[in-house]
Each structure stands twice: as C-alpha cells, then as structure tokens.
Amino acid sequence: MYFRASTLTIFATLATSILAAPAPNKVEERQATPTAPGGEGERGVEPAPTYTGSAYGNLELIANLITAPLQADRIALLRDQDFKFDFRNPEGRLNVATGNAGRVVVANRKTFPALIGTGSGMAMGFLGPCGFNTPHTHPRATELNVPVVGRLNTSMILENGVRVVNSLAETFQLHAFPQGAIHQEFNPDCGETIFVAGFNAEDFGTSQVADNFFKLPSDVIAASVGGNIVVDGRDVDQFRSTIPANVAIGVEECLARCGLAKR
Numbered sequence: 001m002y003f004r005a006s007t008l009t010i011f012a013t014l015a016t017s018i019l020a021a022p023a024p025n026k027v028e029e030r031q032a033t034p035t036a037p038g039g040e041g042e043r044g045v046e047p048a049p050t051y052t053g054s055a056y057g058n059l060e061l062i063a064n065l066i067t068a069p070l071q072a073d074r075i076a077l078l079r080d081q082d083f084k085f086d087f088r089n090p091e092g093r094l095n096v097a098t099g100n101a102g103r104v105v106v107a108n109r110k111t112f113p114a115l116i117g118t119g120s121g122m123a124m125g126f127l128g129p130c131g132f133n134t135p136h137t138h139p140r141a142t143e144l145n146v147p148v149v150g151r152l153n154t155s156m157i158l159e160n161g162v163r164v165v166n167s168l169a170e171t172f173q174l175h176a177f178p179q180g181a182i183h184q185e186f187n188p189d190c191g192e193t194i195f196v197a198g199f200n201a202e203d204f205g206t207s208q209v210a211d212n213f214f215k216l217p218s219d220v221i222a223a224s225v226g227g228n229i230v231v232d233g234r235d236v237d238q239f240r241s242t243i244p245a246n247v248a249i250g251v252e253e254c255l256a257r258c259g260l261a262k263r
Helices: 002-020 025-032 059-067 071-077 209-213 218-225 245-258
Strands: 096-099 102-107 121-127 132-137 143-149 152-157 165-169 175-177 182-186 193-199
Touching: 059 071, 121 132, 121 182, 132 209, 143 152, 143 165, 152 175
Parallel strands: none
Antiparallel strands: 096 102, 102 121, 121 193, 132 182, 143 175, 143 193, 152 165, 152 182
C-alpha cells in the first residue's frame, strides 16, 4: 500500500509539472507572428509611404497602385486627400477638354488614381448657353449621363443599321449611351447646363468623331464624303451635314433666342 501510494504521488507531481511547463519555442514563435484581420497567416498591411506633391498624374504612384495585389494595399498607398476630386476647380489640364461654349472635366485612373481597382470613372460637363458637346464615342465604357442643372438635347446611334435615338433629358433624368455608341449633348437653353456622367471603366476614353475623321488623309476624307470639302469649324452651316438635323436646328434656334451670333 505504501508503494502504491508513493507511485500515485509521483504521477500526480509529474502531471502537475507538465501542465505548468511553458510551451515549446516553436509554438511561442508562431503565436508571436502578427496576423492581419483578413485571415490566419496573412501579413498585416504595410504603412502608407509618404510622398510630396499630388497623386494627379503621379506615374510612380499609379504604377504601384496597378501592381498592388490587394485593394487594401492600394488604400495603404494613398493619403486621405487623394480620395477627393474637385470637378469645379480641377488640378492640371490632363483632365479638362475645353471648347468654345464649355468644358468637360474627366476623372480617370490617371487624373484621379484613387479610382484604380474600382472599375469606374466619371466626368462632369459645364456647357454654356447653346453649348454643344460634339458627336463622340467612349471606346471602353458605357456612359450614364444625368443633367443636374438645366437640360440636355441628346442624339445617339449605336452601329450601322440602327436608328438614331433623339431625346430631351430634363434635370435629373438619366440617359444611357452604350459602349462605343456615337452620341452628342447640346444645351438648348440660355443658362448653364451641368451634367454628371458615370462610366464602368477607369480608362473609358473619348473619341470626337468629326475631329478624328478630319485627321485622316485628304484622299480618304474625299472618298468618304464623295468629294473635297472645306470645314471652318466655327459656322454651324458648315457642319450641317455632319451633325444630326435636329441638333443643327436646335443650335440655330438657341443662338437666335439667346442673342448669340453664329460661329
């Protein structure tokens, strides 16, 4: 009985010692390794680098954002102020297309790098009285256009054999221009029209139809229109055959109503 009791005492002492012993070094090292909230074994997000200047057109920053493996890594590369874009007072000139009667300000992956990884872009147009955003296409995105001040007279044609779609968009009425469709926006009133356009691409691109058509070789242009033509670019009469008839009429009516001379 004495031997049996002594044996039990020894076993109890050993068990107590084992339970009280520290964990092996390997386990301690594993527990000391930091993990990110996203999952076990992931490294935490690196601190955001500091850089001077602006994110606008910053090619090094843009390259780092494009190659970042995770959206969380992109966020870490950007400062708080990099998530704001000012359409009324845009930085630089890469994002502004200015015409005779207004301008269009563009937020894309180069002018607003915070868009990288979002698959989206945006533009705002500021059209003066009778302002005309000439026929153009967006080769890589569909446009969702909403006038937030004033109205827009629009025309659109998607492809060969499809009818021209004409509409008058009142304030806060949405118009959809499918990817690649030729379309135009015209302010039919004597006050400013402001529109907001959203795109499902960070680099949606814009191609003005008439501007780029007349960059082709002269013989190609002549063959396309059936002869030589001369375009002033400042007189609506010269463009009558290259823009939709309803827009040409609307331009002339607007000019007369607002007391503006033809260009």
